[in-house]
Amino acid sequence: MPVVVDPDPMVVETLLASMPAGSHGVESVDRLNAWISAHQDEYVVVLGPTLTDEEAVTTCEVLRTTAPAISTILAREELTGDLLAAAMRCGARDVVHHSDTAAITDALSRAFELFVALRGPAGAMHMSKVIAVFSPKGGVGRTTLATNLALAIRRQTEQRVALVDANLQFGDVGVLLNLNPKNRSMLDAIGGGEPDRDILESVMIDHSTGIRVLLAPPSPEGADLVTPAYLRKMVDMLRENHDWVIIDLPSGLNDHSLGLLDAADQIMVVAALEITTIKNLRLFLEVADQLDYERSKIRLVINRSDAAQGIRIGDVEASIRRPIDGSVVADGRLAVLAVNRGVPFVISHPESPLSRDIFALARTIVGEPDPTQTDKAAAKRGLFARR
Numbered sequence: 001m002p003v004v005v006d007p008d009p010m011v012v013e014t015l016l017a018s019m020p021a022g023s024h025g026v027e028s029v030d031r032l033n034a035w036i037s038a039h040q041d042e043y044v045v046v047l048g049p050t051l052t053d054e055e056a057v058t059t060c061e062v063l064r065t066t067a068p069a070i071s072t073i074l075a076r077e078e079l080t081g082d083l084l085a086a087a088m089r090c091g092a093r094d095v096v097h098h099s100d101t102a103a104i105t106d107a108l109s110r111a112f113e114l115f116v117a118l119r120g121p122a123g124a125m126h127m128s129k130v131i132a133v134f135s136p137k138g139g140v141g142r143t144t145l146a147t148n149l150a151l152a153i154r155r156q157t158e159q160r161v162a163l164v165d166a167n168l169q170f171g172d173v174g175v176l177l178n179l180n181p182k183n184r185s186m187l188d189a190i191g192g193g194e195p196d197r198d199i200l201e202s203v204m205i206d207h208s209t210g211i212r213v214l215l216a217p218p219s220p221e222g223a224d225l226v227t228p229a230y231l232r233k234m235v236d237m238l239r240e241n242h243d244w245v246i247i248d249l250p251s252g253l254n255d256h257s258l259g260l261l262d263a264a265d266q267i268m269v270v271a272a273l274e275i276t277t278i279k280n281l282r283l284f285l286e287v288a289d290q291l292d293y294e295r296s297k298i299r300l301v302i303n304r305s306d307a308a309q310g311i312r313i314g315d316v317e318a319s320i321r322r323p324i325d326g327s328v329v330a331d332g333r334l335a336v337l338a339v340n341r342g343v344p345f346v347i348s349h350p351e352s353p354l355s356r357d358i359f360a361l362a363r364t365i366v367g368e369p370d371p372t373q374t375d376k377a378a379a380k381r382g383l384f385a386r387r
Contacts, residue, residue: 002023002024002108003025003044005025005029005045005047006027006033007053009025011048011049011378015384019104020108029059036070044107047060053083056076057086060090060092064091071110072091073104073111074096075096076098083095089222090262093110098271129365130265131247132260132267133149135248135250136277136280143176144335144344145328146248147163148358150246150354153376154210154211156362157364160212163213165214168222169220169250170250174215176344179215187226190226195234214238228255253284268298270301273306273310273316281300281316285322300325301361302316302326302328304329304332306329328354331345334354353356356373
């Protein structure tokens with residue numbers, strides 16, 4: 001049931017008047033925490049206008065991790081651009097004016113639909129995972145890794161996997177999968193207001209492997225029509241009916257990528273064994289700290305790992321002062337062959353060392369042990385020294 005949080009009893013009463021019978025009101029965030037612990041039927045929390053914006057955003061951020069099945073709606077006195085941006089970053093389901101009864105009713109309806117979708121037909125909680133694949137520098141094989149990772153997760157789990165090409169200007173996921181349909185990209189799902197689930201479903205492409213793909217706009221100018229908020233909401237919708245959502249992000253940080261990095265359960269940061277990439281990796285990790293990302297949210301992967309390049313993984317760990325979580329062997333010939341054929345290497349050459357590394361990476365993400373993994377002591381001396 002809906003729960004309203006506001007220290008003003010009159011505000012609580014007014015908001016409850018537009019909600020289903022059985023909705024409840026509490027006067028503080030502390031009281032809300034106790035209420036949620038004692039009740040199991042809440043599907044939405046409405047944070048009232050007497051709470052400050054800071055209190056509302058902070059509470060929303062906490063609920064996002066402690067009670068992910070509960071949607072949060074911010075009912076505010078004034079709707080500003082800064083507030084809407086903050087709400088998007090903290091994972092709020094909707095932001096409405098506190099006196100707009102119709103908007104509140106619509107927001108509650110959408111929250112209930114999400115609650116039902118998460119519960120599923122058997123009543124068990126459906127907990128999807130969003131994995132954002134990111135690199136602070138282009139040319140390190142990020143898209144190849146994201147695409148093959150999505151296929152590997154699908155093959156190992158047989159669960160529902162969506163692959164999103166969020167490189168809006170120059171997306172290549174369609175090329176790697178030999179997909180080039182007309183009028184079948186996220187651009188064709190763009191409309192006014194909220195994204196439409198039926199339209200979004202209609203532009204998703206079913207790949208022969210069983211994954212579903214949401215392609216980037218077919219031309220660079222189409223990227224301007226996809227706002228950060230709209231892209232974030234499309235990903236939120238995909239989360240509702242997929243077990244895994246893998247997002248191929250562009251290199252570099254902008255409003256689009258930051259919104260999706262915030263939304264992700266895990267961020268896979270792809271790097272290579274070369275100086276400029278390692279420098280950019282360090283800078284990104286500093287940004288991640290400023291954004292208060294938990295260290296467990298970030299998974300560091302070295303692609304095209306080859307000590308013959310003069311830098312070892314131990315050197316990278318010494319430079320960034322944290323361990324590397326995984327590596328993928330270098331096999332440029334097979335990778336290029338797969339791209340040119342439009343058949344990812346985990347499909348065409350599943351037993352190759354390159355594919356085995358991707359499958360091992362997929363197992364660590366889905367929580368399955370890798371039977372071939374052995375403990376190896378990483379070299380700690382080299383080009384870079386620990387500070």
